[in-house]
Amino acid sequence: MRWLGQRESDNVDDRRGSGGGGLLVGGGIGTVVIAVIVMLLGGDPSEVLNRGGSSAATSQAPTSPQADDEAAKFTRVILASTEDVWTKLFASQNGRYQTPRLVLFRGVTQSGCGTASEASGPFYCPGDQKLYIDLSFYDQLSERFGAPGDAAMAYVIAHEVGHHVQKQLGIMDKVDELRSRLSERDYNKVSVRLELQADFFAGVWANHAKNLEFDQSDLEEALTAANAIGDDKLQQATQGRVVPDAFTHGTSAQRVYWFKKGFQTGDINQGDTFNSREDANLQ
Numbered sequence: 001m002r003w004l005g006q007r008e009s010d011n012v013d014d015r016r017g018s019g020g021g022g023l024l025v026g027g028g029i030g031t032v033v034i035a036v037i038v039m040l041l042g043g044d045p046s047e048v049l050n051r052g053g054s055s056a057a058t059s060q061a062p063t064s065p066q067a068d069d070e071a072a073k074f075t076r077v078i079l080a081s082t083e084d085v086w087t088k089l090f091a092s093q094n095g096r097y098q099t100p101r102l103v104l105f106r107g108v109t110q111s112g113c114g115t116a117s118e119a120s121g122p123f124y125c126p127g128d129q130k131l132y133i134d135l136s137f138y139d140q141l142s143e144r145f146g147a148p149g150d151a152a153m154a155y156v157i158a159h160e161v162g163h164h165v166q167k168q169l170g171i172m173d174k175v176d177e178l179r180s181r182l183s184e185r186d187y188n189k190v191s192v193r194l195e196l197q198a199d200f201f202a203g204v205w206a207n208h209a210k211n212l213e214f215d216q217s218d219l220e221e222a223l224t225a226a227n228a229i230g231d232d233k234l235q236q237a238t239q240g241r242v243v244p245d246a247f248t249h250g251t252s253a254q255r256v257y258w259f260k261k262g263f264q265t266g267d268i269n270q271g272d273t274f275n276s277r278e279d280a281n282l283q
Contacts, residue, residue, distance in 0.1 A: 001150045002213045008076035009083055015105040016068070016135075068135040071153075072104055075133060078154045082161040085208040089268055090168070100124075100164040102131040102157075122156050124163035126172055131160045145228040151214065151221035155202055155259070162201030166194065188248055193274045195249040196258045199226060200271035203262020219263060226255040253282035 083099045090097035103109065108117045112128030121140075122133045133156075141156065142148035166172040175194050179187055206214045206222065230252025249255065257279045262271060 001154065001215075001218045002211075003074060003077045003150060006077045006211060007080045007084075008073065009080035009099075009102070011079065011083070011099050011101045012076055013101060013103045013130075014072065015103060015109050016072070068106075071135040071138055074150065074153065075102065075104065075135070075157060078157045079131075079161070081209045081212055082158060082205055085205050086161070086165060089204070089208070093268075095168075097165075098129075098168060100129050100131055100161065102133065105132065105134055106136070107134070122160055124160045124167075126163070126167050126176070129164060129167060131157070131164070133157070133160075141225060141228075145225070147221070147225035147228045149218075149221035149224075151206075151218035152225035154206070154212075154214075154218075155222040155225045158202035158205045159198050161205065162198030163194075165201050166197065171197070190274070191248045192250045192254075196254055196279070197271050197273040199250075199255050200258040200262040200273060201268070203259040203264075204266055204268055204271070206259075206263045207266030219260075222259060222263075223256050226259045227252040230255050251282065254279045257282055 079102050083097075087097045087099070103111070103116075105116065106118075108115065109132070110116065111125045111130065111132050113123075113125040116123070116132045116134075118134045118136055120132075120134075121137050122131070124131050137156070138153050141152055163172065166175075172194070175190055178190055182190065202222075206219070230250060250258075258271070258273060
């Protein structure tokens with residue numbers, strides 16, 4: 001992936017030097033629950049984090065060099081690429097893409113969905129339509145999940161941007177309306193489909209990110225990341241058994257399938273994960 005020298009997005013709030021931005025409320029069992037959910041990558045933080053938190057004021061970028069400055073630069077480049085790709089794709093269907101803002105933080109900050117911490121991992125908050133990333137997650141992705149490489153990190157960003165695309169298309173709001181009408185088990189099934197579509201949209205972005213020269217080796221890195229964070233693998237690792245009724249993001253095979261389909265087709269119209277069951281028999 002050729003990202004050096006590419007355009008960097010200005011839609012970034014850099015809070016790494018803000019000294020935290022708030023206290024992480026909770027602990028004990030609650031913290032463990034958050035830690036497990038974050039491994040699922042990109043869930044709805046309002047279910048496990050404080051509700052009603054307000055966004056922290058925008059902070060200026062750190063004035064002195066930071067250890068994670070290169071990761072921050074990389075994140076800005078990938079965000080810029082998603083802006084370019086989705087603006088063109090929306091325009092091709094007579095739509096207008098409203099770009100999201102991305103918050104870089106270290107340790108703890110506040111979001112429109114409550115308190116964000118290092119444990120909460122990267123997520124998209126529909127309440128303020130912002131992406132939140134503690135850059136230390138990139139190290140976790142490589143060391144804990146065994147998914148190193150620029151393309152793996154780009155997949156994480158593109159997945160969260162995929163949720164913003166869903167918000168722009170009205171899909172996320174429709175899913176949220178079902179929360180009070182469905183049982184937890186049935187809502188989990190819908191949540192899985194929402195997450196798989198975000199994986200598909202991430203693949204669509206990779207297909208159209210021609211300036212980054214996203215090649216076969218990059219595809220393999222991204223698929224390794226998708227495979228590492230499937231519900232089945234994470235459940236097996238954390239609780240020693242797999243409970244399909246508790247899935248919220250899909251199996252490793254499903255996540256790989258939908259990212260790969262998005263990458264191969266590049267066609268946003270082929271990502272109706274809610275009505276398609278073409279992945280039903282994947283193991």
